[in-house]
Amino acid sequence: MHISARRMPMAETALAKRVAAADPVLAVDALHVAYGPIKALRGCSLAVAAGETVAVVGANGAGKTTMLRAISNLLPHQSGAIRFRGASSAGTAPHELARGGLLHIPEGRGTIGRLTVAENLRVAYDIRPSTTPFDAAVERVFQRFPRIRERYEQRAGSLSGGEQQMLALARAVVNPPRLLLVEQNVRRALAFAHRGYVLRQGEIVMEGAGGDLLSEPDMLRHYLGST
Numbered sequence: 001m002h003i004s005a006r007r008m009p010m011a012e013t014a015l016a017k018r019v020a021a022a023d024p025v026l027a028v029d030a031l032h033v034a035y036g037p038i039k040a041l042r043g044c045s046l047a048v049a050a051g052e053t054v055a056v057v058g059a060n061g062a063g064k065t066t067m068l069r070a071i072s073n074l075l076p077h078q079s080g081a082i083r084f085r086g087a088s089s090a091g092t093a094p095h096e097l098a099r100g101g102l103l104h105i106p107e108g109r110g111t112i113g114r115l116t117v118a119e120n121l122r123v124a125y126d127i128r129p130s131t132t133p134f135d136a137a138v139e140r141v142f143q144r145f146p147r148i149r150e151r152y153e154q155r156a157g158s159l160s161g162g163e164q165q166m167l168a169l170a171r172a173v174v175n176p177p178r179l180l181l182v183e184q185n186v187r188r189a190l191a192f193a194h195r196g197y198v199l200r201q202g203e204i205v206m207e208g209a210g211g212d213l214l215s216e217p218d219m220l221r222h223y224l225g226s227t
Helices: 014-021 064-071 094-099 117-125 134-144 146-150 161-173 186-192 210-215 219-224
Strands: 026-035 038-048 054-058 079-084 102-105 179-182 195-200 203-209
Touching (some): 026 064, 038 079, 038 203, 054 064, 094 102, 117 161, 134 146, 134 161, 186 210
Parallel strands (some): 054 195, 102 179
Antiparallel strands (some): 026 038, 026 079
C-alpha cells in the first residue's frame, strides 16, 4: 500500500523562520549514507536553531541512529554536507566535535563502567573549557539528578540501568553543550520538541511543529509503526 502524507513546510512555525533567517547551530544538507550497497540515508536535510529542540523520529530501521552517528562523525557519509556552528564538520574527529560542544548520548547509555560516578563527571567536565568551577557544575547536576549524589563514589558499572542513563545525561550537562543529540521516546519527543522530522526508509517524509506531527492523522501508525 502506498501512503502519501502532506508535507508541512518549515515556514509554518516562527522558529522555523528563525532557522531559515539565521545561521543555525546545526545544518544538514542532502545527506547520503550507505552501508555497502544499502542506502541508509537518502538526501536528508534538517536544521536546528539556537535554543530550539528538534525531534527526528521514525520506525526501527528508518535511519535515526545512522543520522546521529553521521552528524557526530562516528560514521562517514558519501555525499551532502554537515555544518556545526557555521563551519563544515568534514574531517573533524568525533572527540573534537565534542570538545566544540556537540554531544551524542547513545541509546546504550555511554558511561565508563570502571570509573566512579565522580570520575565520569570529571572526565566529561574536562573535555572543554568552562567558566563554571567543577564543584558548582556538579552541584547543578545533583539538583537535576539527586540519585547521582547518592552514588557519587560508586563505580558506574555497578549502577542500575536507570542510574546509568541518569549518569549519561549528567555527563552531558555537567559542562553544558552547544548541541545535544539524544535518542528518546517518540511521543514524548514530539510533545516536547518545537519542530520535528519524520524519517522513513532513509528519507525525511514529513516535517513541522512537534505538536502538529503528533496529531497528524495516521502519522504514528503509517510512519512510525505504532498506534
